[in-house]
Amino acid sequence: MANFEIVAREDFSDVTYLLEIRHPLMARAAKAGQFVIVMLHEHGERIPLTIADYDRAKGTITLVIQAVGKTTREMQEQCKVGTSLYGIVGPMGIPSPIGHVKKVMCVGGGLGVAPIFPQARAFKQSGAYVIGVIGFRTKDLIFWEDKFRAACDEVILCTDDGSAGIMGRITEGVKRAIEKHDDIDECVAIGPPVMMQGVAEATRPHKIKTIVSLNPLMVDGTGMCGGCRVKVAGQVKFACVDGPDFDAHEVDFDDLITRLKRFVPEEKEALERWSETCRLRSQVDAPTPPAPKETDLERY
Amino acid sequence: MAKKKTIRTIPQQRTPMREQDPHERATNFTEVACGYSLDEALRESERCLMCPDQPCIRGCPVNINIPGFIQKIADKDFRGAYDIITATNLLPAVCGRVCPQENQCEGVCTVGESLEAVAIGRLERFVGDKAIAEGWTNVPYIERNEFKVGIVGSGPAGMACAADMAKAGCDVTVYEAFHQPGGVLRYGIPDFRLPNDVIDAEIRNLAKLGIKFECNTLVGRLFTIEQMIDDLGFDAVFVGTGAGYPTMLGIPGDSLNGVLSANELLTRCNLMRAKEFPYFDTPLPLGHHVTVVGAGNTAMDAMRVSMRLGAERVHCVYRRSKTECPARAEEVHHAEQEGVEFHWLTNPVEILDDGKGGVRGMRCIRMELGEPDDSGRRRPVPVPGSEHDVETDLVVFAIGTNANPIMGQTSKLKLNKWGYIGADADLATSVAGVFAGGDIVTGAATVIEAMGAGRKAARSMKAYLGLRDADAPYAGEGKAGAGTLFGIDVKERNFVRIRVA
Numbered sequence A: 001m002a003n004f005e006i007v008a009r010e011d012f013s014d015v016t017y018l019l020e021i022r023h024p025l026m027a028r029a030a031k032a033g034q035f036v037i038v039m040l041h042e043h044g045e046r047i048p049l050t051i052a053d054y055d056r057a058k059g060t061i062t063l064v065i066q067a068v069g070k071t072t073r074e075m076q077e078q079c080k081v082g083t084s085l086y087g088i089v090g091p092m093g094i095p096s097p098i099g100h101v102k103k104v105m106c107v108g109g110g111l112g113v114a115p116i117f118p119q120a121r122a123f124k125q126s127g128a129y130v131i132g133v134i135g136f137r138t139k140d141l142i143f144w145e146d147k148f149r150a151a152c153d154e155v156i157l158c159t160d161d162g163s164a165g166i167m168g169r170i171t172e173g174v175k176r177a178i179e180k181h182d183d184i185d186e187c188v189a190i191g192p193p194v195m196m197q198g199v200a201e202a203t204r205p206h207k208i209k210t211i212v213s214l215n216p217l218m219v220d221g222t223g224m225c226g227g228c229r230v231k232v233a234g235q236v237k238f239a240c241v242d243g244p245d246f247d248a249h250e251v252d253f254d255d256l257i258t259r260l261k262r263f264v265p266e267e268k269e270a271l272e273r274w275s276e277t278c279r280l281r282s283q284v285d286a287p288t289p290p291a292p293k294e295t296d297l298e299r300y
Numbered sequence B: 001m002a003k004k005k006t007i008r009t010i011p012q013q014r015t016p017m018r019e020q021d022p023h024e025r026a027t028n029f030t031e032v033a034c035g036y037s038l039d040e041a042l043r044e045s046e047r048c049l050m051c052p053d054q055p056c057i058r059g060c061p062v063n064i065n066i067p068g069f070i071q072k073i074a075d076k077d078f079r080g081a082y083d084i085i086t087a088t089n090l091l092p093a094v095c096g097r098v099c100p101q102e103n104q105c106e107g108v109c110t111v112g113e114s115l116e117a118v119a120i121g122r123l124e125r126f127v128g129d130k131a132i133a134e135g136w137t138n139v140p141y142i143e144r145n146e147f148k149v150g151i152v153g154s155g156p157a158g159m160a161c162a163a164d165m166a167k168a169g170c171d172v173t174v175y176e177a178f179h180q181p182g183g184v185l186r187y188g189i190p191d192f193r194l195p196n197d198v199i200d201a202e203i204r205n206l207a208k209l210g211i212k213f214e215c216n217t218l219v220g221r222l223f224t225i226e227q228m229i230d231d232l233g234f235d236a237v238f239v240g241t242g243a244g245y246p247t248m249l250g251i252p253g254d255s256l257n258g259v260l261s262a263n264e265l266l267t268r269c270n271l272m273r274a275k276e277f278p279y280f281d282t283p284l285p286l287g288h289h290v291t292v293v294g295a296g297n298t299a300m301d302a303m304r305v306s307m308r309l310g311a312e313r314v315h316c317v318y319r320r321s322k323t324e325c326p327a328r329a330e331e332v333h334h335a336e337q338e339g340v341e342f343h344w345l346t347n348p349v350e351i352l353d354d355g356k357g358g359v360r361g362m363r364c365i366r367m368e369l370g371e372p373d374d375s376g377r378r379r380p381v382p383v384p385g386s387e388h389d390v391e392t393d394l395v396v397f398a399i400g401t402n403a404n405p406i407m408g409q410t411s412k413l414k415l416n417k418w419g420y421i422g423a424d425a426d427l428a429t430s431v432a433g434v435f436a437g438g439d440i441v442t443g444a445a446t447v448i449e450a451m452g453a454g455r456k457a458a459r460s461m462k463a464y465l466g467l468r469d470a471d472a473p474y475a476g477e478g479k480a481g482a483g484t485l486f487g488i489d490v491k492e493r494n495f496v497r498i499r500v501a
Helices: A024-027 A071-079 A110-125 A145-151 A170-180 A191-208 A253-260 A264-285 B040-044 B055-059 B066-074 B078-090 B092-098 B122-134 B156-167 B196-208 B225-230 B262-271 B297-308 B329-337 B408-411 B445-465
Strands: A004-011 A016-022 A035-039 A048-057 A060-066 A087-094 A103-109 A127-138 A154-159 A186-192 A210-211 A229-232 A234-236 A245-247 B148-152 B170-177 B212-214 B236-239 B259-261 B289-293 B311-317 B340-344 B346-353 B359-371 B378-382 B388-391 B393-398 B433-435
Touching: A004 A024, A004 A229, A016 B122, A024 A048, A024 A060, A024 A087, A035 A060, A048 A087, A048 A110, A060 A110, A071 A264, A103 A110, A103 A170, A103 A191, A103 B393, A110 A145, A127 A170, A154 A170, A170 A191, A170 B297, A186 A191, A191 A210, A191 A253, A229 A245, A229 A253, A229 B196, A234 B329, A234 B346, A253 B262, B040 B066, B040 B122, B055 B066, B055 B225, B066 B078, B066 B122, B078 B092, B078 B122, B092 B122, B092 B196, B092 B445, B122 B196, B148 B156, B156 B170, B156 B196, B156 B236, B156 B445, B196 B212, B236 B445, B259 B262, B289 B297, B297 B311, B311 B346, B329 B340, B359 B393, B433 B445
Parallel strands: A103 A127, A103 A186, A127 A154, A186 A210, B148 B170, B148 B236, B170 B212, B236 B433, B259 B393, B289 B311, B289 B393, B311 B340
Antiparallel strands: A004 A016, A016 A060, A035 A048, A035 A087, A048 A060, A210 A245, A229 A234, B346 B359, B359 B378, B359 B388
16 A cells, blocks of 8 residues: 655644645646545545645645544644654546636635645646635735735635735735736636635626536445535536636525535535544643634635 | 156255344345355256256356266355356356346246256355355466457456456456456345455456456546557456446435435445445435335445335335345345335335425325336336425435446547447447447446356457467367367377477
8 A cells, every 4th residue: 555654744823734745646647726635544535635845856746635534633633743644535526727818817715725736736737827816814814925916827725704904804805806807708716605605706797707616415426426426517426527617607606505514414414523533632631722713614 | 866856756845044034134145145164056957857958057157067966066066066067157156146037047947947947056156155164266278379468447347357358368367447346246135145255255366367456546537548548568458337327316405415325325324335434434314214216236226225224114116116126136136125115106206395405205106007118018107196295304316327427538439329338249339449339338237247248358358369269169178188189189189290200
């Protein structure tokens, strides 16, 4: 069995962290817009994570993860440099088509900033004028601003509380970009479903082609179970093999948001049980129990 | 040799197999059928007439020498029986459990013409279980060659093809996208029909032939079929990825949260062990009133799994009648025993919303059978005005699968009009050196048919690589070793006369 070693880790905030994993074959195959499925340990669940970056020379792929549920928190605790994941499979999904567009807007909200980066870079390499619109809840959660400034021709930074860049939701940044540039050919948006829905509504009146990357619940990621089905233009599509990229103006976001809540009671139960174990364990080991903060159900 | 047996002298009744009590087993995942004891196996082996016609061998998709192994059981030479079975079938413990024998070997059994057929499947399982218990494996002498063979998918088709190619001396690697090998045997068939340790044992046997299993590898995306041939140095590739892509009914409400495919239910429960949540992290949707749409073997598995997960009532909704139901008779019987309620000639028209994204019930319509359709079965037609609501909170679709699109998206393999991989009679695809078989070629079928396809593809691959096929020309020609020299058949010897100076 292959060894999926974690070669680097960076913590952007107390909930967001980056893992760089050695997987030379995947680093060679990965393209912008694809995702992987990770299993932390033998008893773990399979969770889909979008590839945030890949380094063909080093033979590594990068994932940026937000600790929201049991598995992602457990990973935050256990995934140290030098340790190994039980399983990682991919790259999955159809790569994002990086066409010959002249001007493109890449929108990343929260954790979605990570997977939008390879797309922004790929568009830049294809010769497009790239406008990066990135948004975070607050200043402390900002990451990769420098990477975006290096890869994009223009960067618009938004924070919900105005602690950095423009104050307001990311749709605010999108509106400003559209006001400034009336010749945007394409928009790519990744982030929480509500944010992608907002971006879709912001670009719809301007008839800007908008692509979103959907991240519904998945089990196998190979088209075998249908758990990740989404409604696009009234048709059932499987995000894992027919996507994950779809035309934002055709996606039924309400359906997606409802389907993401399929296992909320179970997710809560698993997290509580795990937190309790951690608390008990830390009482034995050290006197300071790290109380996990409750965050909203945000997959990016 | 004993006196010749006749239909009158053999035990008249087929030896029944002990089963767990239906009420008890409906609450656990332990195997339902307990298998034959030694005495039971010996008694059943007496029922084979050793008829000269041997229709059972022709009835078997992999042509096991059935009278041969039954005779060995009767002689109490169980190792000998195992050797005979494994000459053509590496997975007796699996096939003895999951083959639809009533349509294959047992369906054509001579005894079956006047009495109940010999219980060939149960005897095969007896031998397979005995081998696992005793730790037997048959690792034949393998003469290595320089060929490298890649197998995509570790399900029954892939396993069978891998075994044959490894025996032929090739360096075989099997790629699997999941984290554990076994394919449908692992994720699809529940523990109470096929325990996981049986699969593990059979896979260990394959590993002993030198076959390498590479899990967590999604061929097509991590590397393509063409790259396997061009860059990774494979001389031939077999694609046995299975059908995948479950069909949804396309009726209002089928994207509600309480609706899922049988594949998802079974994968969560079997492979991801969601039935042991929260000790395993994968959750499972639990229903009090589960309704399964469809009546194939997968549907039966989904119902019986739901029963064991604690559903109060499990319904089966099928648009044709019991006669047309595609599941094995034994499976339907087991499901009935365990308390599944069958609603024949009923078709869902709408799944009703509970207002919170979940399921409140299902609206169905009664059907009646009309004229026969293309499949030869009578076409069900709706009875006007017969709509009625069924109370349910979890709907499972087990109405078949479509072709998985990954191979088509990532390679130049030619697909047929349904999206399955196009293959000729020898299972060769449109790409040189690439063969395909199993559900990805034929659409959903059975485990043994997939294994048969894997073996057939292996024969074609050997021919393609120029390897001598040990099975084909010599089968049934006297005892092994007789008339051969260093394993070379008499007819193939090519002695050159040399004159001694």
